[in-house]
Amino acid sequence: AQKITQTQPGMFVQEKEAVTLDCTYDTSDPSYGLFWYKQPSSGEMIFLIYQGSYDQQNATEGRYSLNFQKARKSANLVISASQLGDSAMYFCAMREPESWGKLQFGAGTQVVVTP
Amino acid sequence: DAGVIQSPRHEVTEMGQEVTLRCKPISGHNSLFWYRQTMMRGLELLIYFNNNVPIDDSGMPEDRFSAKMPNASFSTLKIQPSEPRDSAVYFCASSNPGGRAYNEQFFGPGTRLTVL
Numbered sequence: 001a002q003k004i005t006q007t008q009p010g011m012f013v014q015e016k017e018a019v020t021l022d023c024t025y026d027t028s029d030p031s032y033g034l035f036w037y038k039q040p041s042s043g044e045m046i047f048l049i050y051q052g053s054y055d056q057q058n059a060t061e062g063r064y065s066l067n068f069q070k071a072r073k074s075a076n077l078v079i080s081a082s083q084l085g086d087s088a089m090y091f092c093a094m095r096e097p098e099s100w101g102k103l104q105f106g107a108g109t110q111v112v113v114t115p
Numbered sequence: 116d117a118g119v120i121q122s123p124r125h126e127v128t129e130m131g132q133e134v135t136l137r138c139k140p141i142s143g144h145n146s147l148f149w150y151r152q153t154m155m156r157g158l159e160l161l162i163y164f165n166n167n168v169p170i171d172d173s174g175m176p177e178d179r180f181s182a183k184m185p186n187a188s189f190s191t192l193k194i195q196p197s198e199p200r201d202s203a204v205y206f207c208a209s210s211n212p213g214g215r216a217y218n219e220q221f222f223g224p225g226t227r228l229t230v231l
Contacts, residue, residue, distance in 0.1 A: 035219065043204060045222035091158065101146045101210045102171065103220060105158040 003027065004094050004106035012112050013082050020067070021077040021109045023092030033095040034075040035103065036066070040088040048090075051075055082113045117141070119223035121207050127229045133195040136226045139188055140209030148220060149182055149192050150206040158206075164190065197230045204228070 005024045013019040025034065036048040051059045051066045059066040067076040079086055089110050093103040120139040128134055140147050148163040162172040164184045172182070179198070184190040194201055204227050208220040 037222075043225050043227075045206065045208070047219050047221070050219060101165075101220065102148070102160060102163055104160075107157050 003104050004092055006092055006106035006109050008109045009107070010110040010112070012114055013086075015084060015113055015115050016081055018078060018080045019082055019086075019111060021079075021090050021092075021111070023075045023077065023106060025073050025075060025092075025094045027073075027094065027096055029096050031097045034066070034068070035093040035095070036064070036075075036077045037091045037093065037105075038086075038088045039091065039108070040085075045091075049077065079111075084113050084115065087111060087113045119207055119209050119221055121205075121223035121226050123226060124224060125227045125229075127231065128197055129231050130198055131196040132230075133193065134197045134201075134228060134230075136192040136194075136205050136207075136228070138190045138192070138207030138223060140190070140207070141211075141221055142188065144209035144211040144221070145187070146210045147184060147190050148208040148210075149190070150208065151203045152206060152225075153203045161192070194228075197228075199230045202228055202230050 003026045007022055032053045034051045038046045038048050049059050049061045049064045049066050051068045058068050063080045065078045067078055089108045091108045092106040095103050119141055122137045146165050149161040150158055151161055152158045159174055161174045162182045163170055167184045180194055182192045204225045206225045207223045210220045
């Protein structure tokens, strides 16, 4: 069963604007971790941000922030002040306990930042 | 620090040939993961190791695929015989649960495999 859902296959955003990428997840375990990765056209996978299920505050890393709504099982990524270099595919992923660090990835959202 | 190293970066082969992909994880990481990425199926976990021991190989598509991790610094993914549908980008990733405690996975640059 699909555990990570990213409903936006692609989106355009104007430079300097903020963009929100949706991610919902499904798990019955109270302990889990949520990750966002960026994959530019060059192909490498770049870790962006992490949120633990027990973390009280939403995670932030520079221009990236995670809007974590536990009751809704939602972990949306917000990119503020978009830059042309933010154009990439973005993947949401989840780690469950007892999984030895195994991640399940969503299908990804393609973001294109326009001038 | 060197990241995860994969070789070759690109591989073009003919159907029926054996293909071996190589990975060197980040030193000190004790978990290693092999992924395959295609347009149709996205990012799929094939197999992962913990302390050199295969933990879950349920993602390996068929018996033509095999993976080994003879020591903490080296892993291989072998396809024999290769088929055109194996064409994909294969990523290796490593993590250290005792590091940032995030189990963040560090990905290698990937091997782009084309089977003609």
